[in-house]
């Protein structure tokens with residue numbers, strides 16, 4: 001039996017990098033293969049709230065608490081809810097004492113990358129397939145080369161994992177919800193009224209079968225998501241995404257009847273305008289253990305973002321897999337235990353995310369969002385008063 005497996009991690013996302021970092025601290029080498037050609041090939045996306053008992057815990061175990069505190073925006077945890085007429089239904093503007101601070105994805109990736117030895121990440125390596133070598137090891141096939149053999153291949157390659165087909169017959173399914181993402185740069189200086197409308201955190205608005213979420217990111221960037229319940233190919237058929245101006249105009253048309261000050265958020269967008277069809281694996285997705293292969297994060301359990309748990313689960317998966325590999329003499333047993341615990345741990349957040357996406361834009365969508373925000377506020381007040389409360393994670 002190999003005592004120290006040769007480990008390949010596919011994907012330098014938050015989950016794969018957390019795994020690589022904690023393995024490194026334990027003296028276990030691993031190579032990360034990432035399809036992007038370098039760290040700044042594309043903006044990594046919007047802001048993420050890291051929860052105390054999974055995402056933040058993973059960073060603590062990674063020895064990156066100080067770095068996390070440097071990038072964490074405690075001041076951006078507020079939330080507001082408007083109806084389509086621009087009536088403010090709820091505001092939690094004083095949430096800086098909450099324990100789910102926001103971090104920008106790019107900053108999170110930077111601190112994880114900087115914590116790894118040079119050369120740990122092999123950029124420009126888009127995995128095509130994993131091939132069993134016949135002796136219990138695996139070889140990785142990329143476009144122009146193969147790498148390996150490896151004893152353990154970890155699929156941390158997100159929603160469309162190339163490792164998953166060796167473990168599971170399931171594919172993520174379209175949830176019925178499509179986001180059109182947009183960005184507004186330098187909002188404080190260039191659009192102070194919009195910055196004030198959003199506040200220090202997240203603005204939600206819903207009505208007439210349409211939704212809008214706009215979040216404050218670092219550097220006074222606002223990132224918005226226009227939300228639709230539509231067929232999967234609707235965005236491609238409806239928008240000319242190659243033309244930001246045409247997309248913006250069409251998007252505003254889709255929100256006909258909404259308050260002008262909410263539409264101004266779309267009007268001011270100067271960045272991005274991309275379509276995201278939201279996919280999820282079935283709640284309870286699992287597989288039979290196959291020695292030498294496993295998955296973590298979205299590859300294992302992609303869920304709708306309405307639960308606000310995806311990145312937290314991915315990082316904690318990475319931390320737990322690393323812990324078991326470091327602690328157990330038998331690495332195959334370590335992977336087996338990691339998988340059993342992960343399947344159980346993820347079931348509840350996945351169910352919440354599925355429920356939240358199912359009710360998004362429904363006749364009770366706005367009411368549920370309001371209840372959820374009020375629940376968060378009450379849970380925080382209870383916590384401050386010393387009462388233990390377990391708030392609903394959905395619509396996070």
Ligand SMILES: Cc1cc2nc3c(=O)[nH]c(=O)nc-3n(C[C@H](O)[C@H](O)[C@H](O)COP(=O)(O)OP(=O)(O)OC[C@H]3O[C@@H](n4cnc5c(N)ncnc54)[C@H](O)[C@@H]3O)c2cc1C
Nearest residue numbers: 011013014015035126127157158297298305308309310311
């Ligand atoms: C619009 C939106 C908003 C979200 N908001 C939140 C939020 O607020 N809070 C939250 O907790 N979660 C949120 N999520 C979910 C969160 O983004 C994911 O759960 C999280 O990024 C999963 O991390 P990961 O490391 O598993 O995968 P990913 O972040 O997807 O990283 C996978 C990595 O693998 C690489 N890769 C992919 N294919 C290959 C290949 N074939 N070969 C090599 N490399 C490959 C990718 O380039 C990427 O670097 C949101 C998701 C979306 C879509």
